[in-house]
Amino acid sequence: MEKTLGLHILADLYGVEFDKIDHVEDVRELLEGxxxxxxxxxxxxxxxxxxxxxxxxxxxxxxxxxxxHTWPEHGYAAIDVYTCGGKEKTFKAMEYILKVLKPKRIDEKVAERGTVPVHKEATHIEKIELETV
Structure with a gap:
C-alpha cells in the first residue's frame, strides 16, 4: 500500500485583468488571502x-x-501551489486565487508528489494469564 505526501498544482492563468496582477501589493494580498x-x-x-x-x-x-509570477501586459499569471497538508487545502488555496483573479482561461496540471509505502504499525498483544483469587 502507498500514500502520497503532497499535492502540487501548476496553473497558467490567461485573460487576467491587468490591474489585478501588476502591483506587488495586490499579488501579496492575493497569496496571503x-x-x-x-x-x-x-x-x-x-x-x-x-x-x-x-x-x-x-x-x-x-x-x-x-x-x-505575473505578466500583466499579457494578462498572464503563473501559479504554483504545493502542500503536504492535505489535498483539500491545496485545492482550497487555488480556488481562492481563481475567484479573485477570474481568468478567462486556465491550463492546470495536478501532480501527486512523493508516493511512498505505508508501513503497518506494529501491534503487539501479549497474552497474560490472570491468577484466580
Missing amino acids: AVKYAGLSKLSSHFHQFYPHGATGVILLEESHISI
Whole structure:
C-alpha cells in the first residue's frame, strides 16, 4: 500500500485583468488571502515588483509553498501551489486565487508528489494469564 505526501498544482492563468496582477501589493494580498482561506501556515514570504510591469512572490509554508509570477501586459499569471497538508487545502488555496483573479482561461496540471509505502504499525498483544483469587 502507498500514500502520497503532497499535492502540487501548476496553473497558467490567461485573460487576467491587468490591474489585478501588476502591483506587488495586490499579488501579496492575493497569496496571503489564499493561505488564510485554505488554513495553511505561513513561515515567511518574499515579493518583488518588476518595472515597468509585473510582480512575483512566494510564501514559504509549513506545508510547502505557494507562488506567483505575473505578466500583466499579457494578462498572464503563473501559479504554483504545493502542500503536504492535505489535498483539500491545496485545492482550497487555488480556488481562492481563481475567484479573485477570474481568468478567462486556465491550463492546470495536478501532480501527486512523493508516493511512498505505508508501513503497518506494529501491534503487539501479549497474552497474560490472570491468577484466580
